[in-house]
Amino acid sequence: MPRPIARVLTLLELLQSGGIRTTAGLAERLGVDERTVRRYIDHLLDLDVPVESVRGRHGGYRLAPGYRMPPLMLTDDEALAVLLGLLAARRAGLTTAMGTASETAAAKIRRVLPKRLAGRLDSMSDSLTFTARPGEAVPSDSTVLLSITDAVRHRRPIAIRYTAADGRHSERTVHPYGVVAHAGKWYLTAADLTADDDRTFRLDRITAIRTLPGSFEPPAGLDPAKRVLTALATAPYRYEVTLRVQGNAEEIDARLPAGVAVVRELSSDPGDANLESERWCLVDLRVERLDWLPAVLASLDMPFLIERPDELRVLVVELAEHLARSARRASTGGG
Template identity: 45%
Template structure:
């Protein structure tokens, strides 16, 4: 049991460096004193473990230490390969070739029997949705830098390219990263506008720590000059995320508010709970009223909105625009003609 838990500690240090003593103790189901003893045992076996104090302390392997090749069970190998395949399909992966190169490396070290079974999954796996566009995959560097800045509460300087291909630089307090509908987004306080904004990570061309207070030109601050001790937080601008801020909710709401050609308002005759379940927040905002649920949305095409409303299978009243009423009438006419159509004798399948 002791050997098993020592190896489990090693796996935790590989997977999540920086876990504190209480966190490791909880995962290993032992006390903190035992965790320290396990760390000493790993050091005796030639695996250098260091324990650091402070806010960003915890247990970790010494930098530069290389572990022996990983060994996967059948379930673990399948989980890794399927995760890579799913990431490539959904857009959750990063880089242009990272998924393919990672798959190739894993398959090269798998035993032959297991490699053939994994390849069978790749060859026979079908999908019900189109793959995410390759250009939606961000580079690993900006994504990881933004994640670290959001975790530590550090302001960053973004070099960003808009959808109009216009380049700009701005300081951002990244409140969180969100993956939504095949794309990565970062949301936070944009210092240029003074507002909470949402940016696509695949359009971030460069990200770096913002200059510290009193150093707008990025030159070394007092803590960075020779003769001064420099801590990990020196020269960094920090921020606090507003209480109760939900990055996912903000990104979904901001995407739903993107301007389109048509402003749509429709009164749905259904309970609010059902409306929230059937109409995604990224499609429309829903407001309960005494007569039903008021749906507000922006649409590029009104015929698509008519199809969506008809698919709800509930009565509704179009408030605006009048063009949506025309599209609903046109859809009703097409459906009526389909219902009235009678198959010719030759169209019936043989019994």
């Protein structure tokens, strides 16, 4: 924090301690001259802090009676960044203990901002819209989240009580590698010592946590986000889809929904003599429904082969025929 700002905050704390503070006394406490003290007072007045000047032999400065909460010392850009972060988190469904947490936090910030800045941010909030639909938040206990992230940072093993999707309860001892936010949910990727395997846990299904003594070393090159997305993409679902797509693995992965597909480069072409011998990738997906995949495959704009299931091949052909019929249909409108 720049020294002048730090001194202004110190001045505010001195005034909040109560009573009348002389200019000379404030200058001595802050290590500046009296002229600088008056400049700092003007800065507080610009921030709508009710500093009163008391004249007379024992005069000086004091805060207006009843004033308790200091203003939030944020620039316009800083306040905008905080508010946009809260709005985006709420929109993405990334809330913790209570779904209204971001709303109450934004309201508290607004209350302690100067009136000029608060009014401008209100205008921004009222005018801002999003093109994407709001995320469906799955609330997680903030105590669990904070305890786990602390264990991740300090590499401490933890014991958790976990409820699986099928309702089964279990006690697990894990080495927590990282916490990942994805699609409105919080996930923990960890080494599950109880099962002797790496696992992914949803934080909203962790009902208790206890930090254990000792420490651990995470694997080299650890990427918690990649681990969670891979775990989600390989979880058991109704349909197992296998494709071969001609193109670069990074480009293919970027065009598919995160957490749905596992893309691996092949060392050779798929063996079809009718296709060019270029780089091909194997794509595995686990999905509950197939009806949305044909449009996604069409949007790839890359040659592909469907290895399984046959139902997907039928849906792709039906989409192609529907598009062809629509393109050939003559317009009946006027003009």
